[in-house]
Every structure is written in C-alpha cells, then in structure tokens.
Amino acid sequence: MGTSSNASSGKEQIFSVQQIEDLIVKGQAIVIIDQKVLRVDAWLPYHPGGYKPIQHFIGKDATDEFVVMHSAETRQLIDRYQIGRIEGRWRNLVPPIQRDPEHGHTKNTKSGPNSPINYHEQDHHLPELPQLSSDRNTPEELAFLNAQTKEEIRLTLDRYPSLDAPTQSTIIERYRRLHAQIQAEGLYQCNYSAYAWEFGRCALLFCIMLVFLRLEWYCTSAVFLGWFWSQMVFAAHDSAHMAITHDFLLDNLLGMIIAAPIGGLSLGWWKRTHNVHHLVTNSPAHDPDNQHLPFLAVNHRFLGSLFSSYHERLMPYTPLAQRLVPYQAYLYYIILMFGRFNLYVQSWIFLIQGQGPRKGPAWWHRYFEIAGNLLFWGWFGYGIVYRSLPTVGTRVMFVLLSHAVTMPLHVQFTLSHFAMSTADLGPAESFPQRMLRTTMDVDCPEWLDWVHGGLQFQAIHHLFPRVPRHNLRRVQQLVLAFCSEVDIPYALYGFVGGNRKVVGSLAEVGRQAAILAECRRVVAGRIASGDVH
Structure with a gap:
C-alpha cells in the first residue's frame, strides 16, 4: 500500500x-x-x-x-x-x-x-529564420533566401489569427468543442456498407483488367490495373489511420494486405513518413512529404542547403536540381507519372534496412510486408508482365502505362499542400490553425467522391484523421462553421483551380531559382575577374 x-x-x-x-x-x-x-x-x-x-x-x-x-x-x-x-x-x-x-x-x-x-510569448511577433548552410551558400544567396522567408512569414501573419496566447487558447477550446460534437454525432462510426461498395468496385476493375488481358487488349488492361491500384490506395490510407474498424490489429492487417501483396508497397514506410507529415505539415525542414529534390522544390528554402530532420542529412541544391527546378512547373505532371516507381524504392529501403519498429505490437509487420511484396512481384511481375505479355516492348509499355495512370492519385497527394503556406510560425501556433493554414480542400460534387477517395477533404482529414472518409462531407459543414467562428481562412478550390494554384506556386519558386542562378553567375563572374568586393 x-x-x-x-x-x-x-x-x-x-x-x-x-x-x-x-x-x-x-x-x-x-x-x-x-x-x-x-x-x-x-x-x-x-x-x-x-x-x-x-x-x-x-x-x-x-x-x-x-x-x-x-x-x-x-x-x-x-x-x-x-x-x-x-x-x-x-x-x-x-x-x-x-x-x-x-x-x-x-x-x-x-x-x-x-x-x-x-519561446516566450513576446518572441512570436516574427519567428526566427530557418538556418541554411553558410558553407554551401554565398552571403548574397543567403540574403536573398532570408528576404523571401521574411516576406512569407509577414504575409502569413497578416492573414491568419494572432499567435498571442488568448487567441490561440480560444481556437483550441473551440476546436475541442467541435471534436466533441463530431463524436456526439457518431461521425467516427464507419459506414461498412459504403466500404462494401468500394471493394466491390475495386474487384470489378481488377476483373475487367483480366478480361482485357485475356483479349490481348494490353493498353486497356494496363489502364484498368492502374485504376484498380488507385482505388485500393484510398482504403489503405483509411486503414492506416485506423478509420475503418478503429482496431489497431485489424486496420493495420487490412492496410498491409492492400499495400503489400496487392500494391507492392509498404504500409509501414508510408505510416513512418505520413505520421510526421500530419504533425509538422508543410515544414520544409521537417515534413518528408515536401522534400522532393532534385526534381521539385515546393518552397524557396530548398534553393539553399537545408537540413532534413526526417532524413537526418543535408538536402543540397545540387547542379541537377539547379537545372530542373526552374522548369518544374512544366515537369510537374511528367514527374508524377513516375511517382509509383519511387514508392517501390522507398518501400524496399524501409523494409531491407528495418527502419520500422522492431519491438512492441508492430514488430512483425516488417516480415509480413516483405512476404507480401514478394507475393506481389510473383503475381504482377512474373504472372502478368513476364508470363502473360508476349514481347519485351509490350511488357515495358504495360508497366509504364499502368503506372502512369496512377498519376492523378499523386496529383491529389500533392495538390492539397504544395501551394499552401510553408512558413514556420513557431510553437505558439495551435494545431487546428496550422492544419488549416497548410492544407487546402478540393470542391467536387458528391457523386464524384469515389474518384477522389476522400483525399479532396485533406484539411478536414488533417483536423480529424480517424474520421472515416464517407463522413468527411458532413464534418466539412461543421468545420466551415468553426472557421467562421475563429476567423481562420478555409482554403477550398475546384480541382482545376487547385491545380492552377499549385502549378503557379511551382512556377514562382522556379522564377526564384532563376534569380538565384543569375546571382550565382554574377558572383562567379566577379571572382573570375578578381573583383570580389
């Protein structure tokens, strides 16, 4: 006692x-x-x-x-x-x-x-600038990048509620009241009949793929296989957030089955990156979903040498990045066509290196996913690509087309964040304000929800990750009222408008990259001529 x-x-x-x-x-x-x-x-x-x-x-x-x-x-x-x-x-x-x-x-x-x-409260008028490597950037480059960061922070602070304690406390209090209302309305309860329709549609897509494969309509078959993968990802995403059964074992088992033997990916890798993404959304130095050099720089800070806390290494702005980033607005959709190949690579790195938990309730996930991925390459790599397709050219075409068809899915993953604020406003900012500041939603009619798979409600999802996606449209109505009440802007764009905003944002960073390249050229010219002052 x-x-x-x-x-x-x-x-x-x-x-x-x-x-x-x-x-x-x-x-x-x-x-x-x-x-x-x-x-x-x-x-x-x-x-x-x-x-x-x-x-x-x-x-x-x-x-x-x-x-x-x-x-x-x-x-x-x-x-x-x-x-x-x-x-x-x-x-x-x-x-x-x-x-x-x-x-x-x-x-x-x-x-x-x-x-x-x-951080004390008086420090929040202007958060400290991120540290870039002075070893890899000239003073002129650092001055340019810091000026861009200051302007981004200033514009963000002007648009969003104050970071003072009373304001943020009010936002938190009303957010918790909203969460209680969502629970009271039963919006955490899963609509299993809706998921039955989802899996039925996926099964139909897979069967159609097999029919066209048998008919030797290889291009059509590849398209349906890509659509099948895209639709299955939506369910894997929900289960990884424990939004289907709300049971750790069942949801993870369902998600791993979809990800590994069906999709050839690792749910464990995705959770490792995605959980960080949900907590430090759109932070250039911390959010792995924003770190795509040398192919894309979603913020001017990537034009300097920025340290990634996730990858625990410097992300240098390499010569290859210097060539690609100025044109990234034109390359955006082309790059995303190859997004699935990157997922394969990242999944196998995660599994081979054992980057996931080796203890506790998830200790066995690595071995389950390795077996599942081997099964995937058995039915897809050997059974379909090698055994069912007649020539090397047909095989290459089938693989490329089936993977390129998933490009709209990768667009949806990036659409909700690439054009939103990436400013670091410090720890005084409340969780709901940060999620709404860094995430946009896509407006679409209800009958098209199955195409977007719930990813059109990313801001709502970031506020309440475990709400099943079939309930997000109702939650959106409650969040709209919440945003009006606390005076936080709610970013809502049509699919075309959202894409235009993302491409415009990438073009702006590309323009900044061109300015920085010109700065480097001038400095190099001065050094060559001996004029270093």
Whole structure:
C-alpha cells in the first residue's frame, strides 16, 4: 500500500518549466498531454508510427494531436508514463529535433545537444529564420533566401489569427468543442456498407483488367490495373489511420494486405513518413512529404542547403536540381507519372534496412510486408508482365502505362499542400490553425467522391484523421462553421483551380531559382575577374 501511495503522489508532482527543460537537456523525452507530464523514452522504440513523431513533441503540449490520432484504448495507456503534472497553460518549447542539427543552433543558454528552445510569448511577433548552410551558400544567396522567408512569414501573419496566447487558447477550446460534437454525432462510426461498395468496385476493375488481358487488349488492361491500384490506395490510407474498424490489429492487417501483396508497397514506410507529415505539415525542414529534390522544390528554402530532420542529412541544391527546378512547373505532371516507381524504392529501403519498429505490437509487420511484396512481384511481375505479355516492348509499355495512370492519385497527394503556406510560425501556433493554414480542400460534387477517395477533404482529414472518409462531407459543414467562428481562412478550390494554384506556386519558386542562378553567375563572374568586393 505504501509503494502504491508513493507512486500515486509522484504522478501528482507539479513540474515547473525549468524542471522540464532540465529533464530535456539531460536527454529525456518529455511530452505534455492533458496537463500530465509524460516521460516516454521507454516507448520510443515501440511506437508503431516510429519515433520521429514523438520527437517533434518533446517539450510541447501534444494533447490535441494525440487525441485525434489515437484510439481510446491507446489514450488510456499514457498514465504508465506519467511522472507529474503541470499547472495552468503550457507555453511550448521548440523540440531539439526542430533545431538546426548541422550547426547546433539554439536560442537559450543551455548548450547540451538535446537543449530545447524556450519561446516566450513576446518572441512570436516574427519567428526566427530557418538556418541554411553558410558553407554551401554565398552571403548574397543567403540574403536573398532570408528576404523571401521574411516576406512569407509577414504575409502569413497578416492573414491568419494572432499567435498571442488568448487567441490561440480560444481556437483550441473551440476546436475541442467541435471534436466533441463530431463524436456526439457518431461521425467516427464507419459506414461498412459504403466500404462494401468500394471493394466491390475495386474487384470489378481488377476483373475487367483480366478480361482485357485475356483479349490481348494490353493498353486497356494496363489502364484498368492502374485504376484498380488507385482505388485500393484510398482504403489503405483509411486503414492506416485506423478509420475503418478503429482496431489497431485489424486496420493495420487490412492496410498491409492492400499495400503489400496487392500494391507492392509498404504500409509501414508510408505510416513512418505520413505520421510526421500530419504533425509538422508543410515544414520544409521537417515534413518528408515536401522534400522532393532534385526534381521539385515546393518552397524557396530548398534553393539553399537545408537540413532534413526526417532524413537526418543535408538536402543540397545540387547542379541537377539547379537545372530542373526552374522548369518544374512544366515537369510537374511528367514527374508524377513516375511517382509509383519511387514508392517501390522507398518501400524496399524501409523494409531491407528495418527502419520500422522492431519491438512492441508492430514488430512483425516488417516480415509480413516483405512476404507480401514478394507475393506481389510473383503475381504482377512474373504472372502478368513476364508470363502473360508476349514481347519485351509490350511488357515495358504495360508497366509504364499502368503506372502512369496512377498519376492523378499523386496529383491529389500533392495538390492539397504544395501551394499552401510553408512558413514556420513557431510553437505558439495551435494545431487546428496550422492544419488549416497548410492544407487546402478540393470542391467536387458528391457523386464524384469515389474518384477522389476522400483525399479532396485533406484539411478536414488533417483536423480529424480517424474520421472515416464517407463522413468527411458532413464534418466539412461543421468545420466551415468553426472557421467562421475563429476567423481562420478555409482554403477550398475546384480541382482545376487547385491545380492552377499549385502549378503557379511551382512556377514562382522556379522564377526564384532563376534569380538565384543569375546571382550565382554574377558572383562567379566577379571572382573570375578578381573583383570580389
């Protein structure tokens, strides 16, 4: 009884900001959830979504993100990691992972490698500029890129609600009220009959593919195979978010079956990147879904040498990138035609290197997905491409066409983010404001929802990732009212208008790349002539 009482009293210990900072400096992973101080070091290697998402919340209040991304069963497990409590509103620190690792940059006086950055509220008028490599960029280039960043931050701050504590607290309070309303309306409950129609349609597409393959209409068969893959991805996306059964085992098993033996991909790889994407959306240095050099630069910051906290390496603006980026608006759709090949490569790198959890409830996923991917290349690579197609030319054509047909799916993945804000406004910004600032939705009639597969409601999905996609249209109505209430702009474009905005944004970065190239040419000319002043 005495031990239990002491443990209980320990969990109720009140921690100060200084005490929590000291723990983080010592290398401990401290996260705040629902006023509870959690030390989650022991959970990092077991977390099914990887350790990176947790690292982005060290020193921060992760209550809203944790609630909307985890099931009720998971939320009940956090008490085992509680070491104390906080009182009052927590002012977020900048997690160690979000500093500039290459330069050891920090804003506070502590010097340890895990030191957090303590943003106080008066610091939020203009967030600190991201650190670019001065070793790879000239002072002129750094000045140009920093000027672009300052302008982006200024325009963003002018358009969105203030980052002061009362404003952001009001947004959080009303967002939680909205979440409670969604739960009360039963919008987390899955419409299984709708999914029955989804899988029925996918089965029909696959059968049509086989019929045309038998008739030797190889191009038509390839098109239907690409459509089949695209439609199945929607269900894999939902299951990876536990939005179908809300059961960790069942949803992950369903998602892995779709991803690996049916699609030749790794759901584990996708979750590892996608979970980070959902938490630091559109951050050039932290969001892996934004990091596409040398082919695409979605923000001017990629024109310098930026360090990726996800890949843990410098992303250099290479000579190849310098040639491609100025023309990226014209190459955008062509590049996306080959997007599926990149997914194969990333999936196998993830599986071979064992980048996923090796402990905990997801320890076996790697082996299941390796077996599933081998099965995929058995039925697709050997059974269809090698055995069913008569010539090498036909095989190449079939593979290229079936993969190119999935291009609209990759357009949808990028459409909702590429043209939206990438400014880093610091840790004072609330979760709902950041999601609405960095994500757009696509307007379409209800009868076309099956074509978009729920991805047209990306802003809604980012706010409530576990809501089944067939309920997102109703949730959209509630979010519209919420945005009006808290004065956050809600980005909604038609499919054509959204594509125009993305291509225009890529063209603008391409124009900036051309300006930077001219700057380099002038500097090189000065050096060659001996005029370095």
